[in-house]
Amino acid sequence: MKLSLPKSYNRKISRAIAEFDLIEEGDNILVGFSGGKDSAFLLYTLAIFQKSMAIDFKVSALTIDLGFEDDADFSEMEEYCSKLDLPYHIERTKIADVITDENTKNPCSKCAYFRKGSISEFMSEHGYNKIAYGHHYDDAVETFLMSIIYSGQIKTFEPKSYLSNSDIHVIRPLIYLREEEIIKAKEITEYNPVASPCPHDGETKREEIKQLIKSFDDSQQIFYNLASAMREGNKIELWPEELNNKAILERSRKLWNRV
Ligand SMILES: Nc1ncnc2c1ncn2[C@@H]1O[C@H](COP(=O)(O)OP(=O)(O)OP(=O)(O)O)[C@@H](O)[C@H]1O
Numbered sequence: 073m074k075l076s077l078p079k080s081y082n083r084k085i086s087r088a089i090a091e092f093d094l095i096e097e098g099d100n101i102l103v104g105f106s107g108g109k110d111s112a113f114l115l116y117t118l119a120i121f122q123k124s125m126a127i128d129f130k131v132s133a134l135t136i137d138l139g140f141e142d143d144a145d146f147s148e149m150e151e152y153c154s155k156l157d158l159p160y161h162i163e164r165t166k167i168a169d170v171i172t173d174e175n176t177k178n179p180c181s182k183c184a185y186f187r188k189g190s191i192s193e194f195m196s197e198h199g200y201n202k203i204a205y206g207h208h209y210d211d212a213v214e215t216f217l218m219s220i221i222y223s224g225q226i227k228t229f230e231p232k233s234y235l236s237n238s239d240i241h242v243i244r245p246l247i248y249l250r251e252e253e254i255i256k257a258k259e260i261t262e263y264n265p266v267a268s269p270c271p272h273d274g275e276t277k278r279e280e281i282k283q284l285i286k287s288f289d290d291s292q293q294i295f296y297n298l299a300s301a302m303r304e305g306n307k308i309e310l311w312p313e314e315l316n317n318k319a320i321l322e323r324s325r326k327l328w329n330r331v
Pocket residue numbers: 103104105106107108109110111112134135136137138187204205206207211
């Protein structure tokens with residue numbers, strides 16, 4: 073397969089790799105391959121960068137089979153990896169049993185938790201030091217807004233992070249690409265994304281937030297304003313840390329009780 077990447081994609085991915093120090097000499101990188109458009113494009117780009125960069129590193133793909141179907145067929149994904157000349161692995165799990173159980177609260181976060189557990193186990197067994205995910209710019213901004221709205225915290229995932237428990241780095245080389253760019257990239261990869269077998273697919277809070285951002289008249293500008301608000305070093309004027317009741321009581325006593 074002849075691999076090539078338009079300049080605009082190349083520039084944004086190279087910038088992320090350089091700015092966040094995502095890839096180093098000797099890395100053994102595992103790409104989480106769900107079968108969706110994002111991780112498929114990530115594999116395509118890393119196959120190219122592996123050849124074009126002046127440092128040596130390995131790239132392989134791993135699919136965690138969540139176990140929705142007993143005889144799930146991954147042959148298209150396998151074929152795609154072989155066209156890219158990348159090793160492909162599948163880990164079979166029973167995570168679906170937990171997700172489909174009616175008594176399971178927060179099935180999406182439980183699924184992500186178990187999936188990450190399976191990935192890090194696979195990595196330590198096979199000597200990988202980095203896991204690459206297909207998260208893009210829209211994912212980061214949506215996560216930022218979601219965490220403010222739903223959990224009262226100003227945070228999002230980082231382009232590169234270190235998990236000390238498992239001694240692995242998580243990297244997200246597509247972080248400067250907008251989702252619409254990845255959708256368009258299907259013409260480049262000639263890969264047909266596999267539909268998610270998950271019953272909760274498309275009905276998540278993330279989808280609501282995505283639609284909320286799109287609903288603004290000036291949604292492009294608003295997207296980039298949110299993106300700049302999630303940068304460290306930008307102007308922050310927040311309220312002081314909340315005082316506990318005891319401290320407030322002590323202050324009040326001093327202010328209102330004469331001694
Ligand atoms: N079953 C899986 N096996 C391996 N990696 C996975 C799996 N599911 C998700 N991932 C990894 O986690 C990333 C984020 O997962 P998420 O479920 O949010 O997918 P997404 O944003 O729809 O991306 P994609 O288009 O790659 O499915 C994916 O891009 C992929 O790298």
